[in-house]
Amino acid sequence: MVGFPVPRRKQHERIKAKAFSCADAHSSDDCLAFGANAWKSSLKINQIKIDGNRIVGMNEIIQLTQVQIGALLYQVNLTSIQQNVMSHYYIKDAVVERNLPNSIHIQISERVPVAMVNLSEPLYLDEDGVVLPKLFHTRFMICP
Numbered sequence: 001m002v003g004f005p006v007p008r009r010k011q012h013e014r015i016k017a018k019a020f021s022c023a024d025a026h027s028s029d030d031c032l033a034f035g036a037n038a039w040k041s042s043l044k045i046n047q048i049k050i051d052g053n054r055i056v057g058m059n060e061i062i063q064l065t066q067v068q069i070g071a072l073l074y075q076v077n078l079t080s081i082q083q084n085v086m087s088h089y090y091i092k093d094a095v096v097e098r099n100l101p102n103s104i105h106i107q108i109s110e111r112v113p114v115a116m117v118n119l120s121e122p123l124y125l126d127e128d129g130v131v132l133p134k135l136f137h138t139r140f141m142i143c144p
Contacts (some may be wrong), residue, residue: 043073043101052108054136056090061106064088073098089133
């Protein structure tokens with residue numbers, strides 16, 4: 001045992017151990033990233049939550065989204081959903097978000113009639129002066 005430099009060997013083993021643990025750390029990071037991506041890509045939409053709608057019905061908004069329950073959460077285009085929902089003449093603005101793990105949340109801001117022009121066929125205006133088409137539900141057409 002006199003011929004073996006023990007301190008050098010221990011130092012070499014420590015360096016090897018550190019290099020090995022760094023390699024393990026990188027591969028575990030890769031494994032974690034791979035696992036997170038696999039998890040993210042498997043999330044499916046189970047629910048579409050809608051808030052802020054009073055005039056436009058929930059089913060009508062869900063149809064406008066063109067999103068199917070069971071679709072992959074990260075494959076739906078939030079901008080397209082927003083544009084589709086805002087195509088309705090009574091929807092002024094929409095904010096669309098993904099809510100993990102399984103839902104889409106849509107916050108609606110509707111155009112509300114605030115004035116009526118009394119013609120042979122009355123016209124309803126919102127606060128921006130936009131002419132609104134007549135609704136079948138006249139309870140929402142009460143203007144101040």
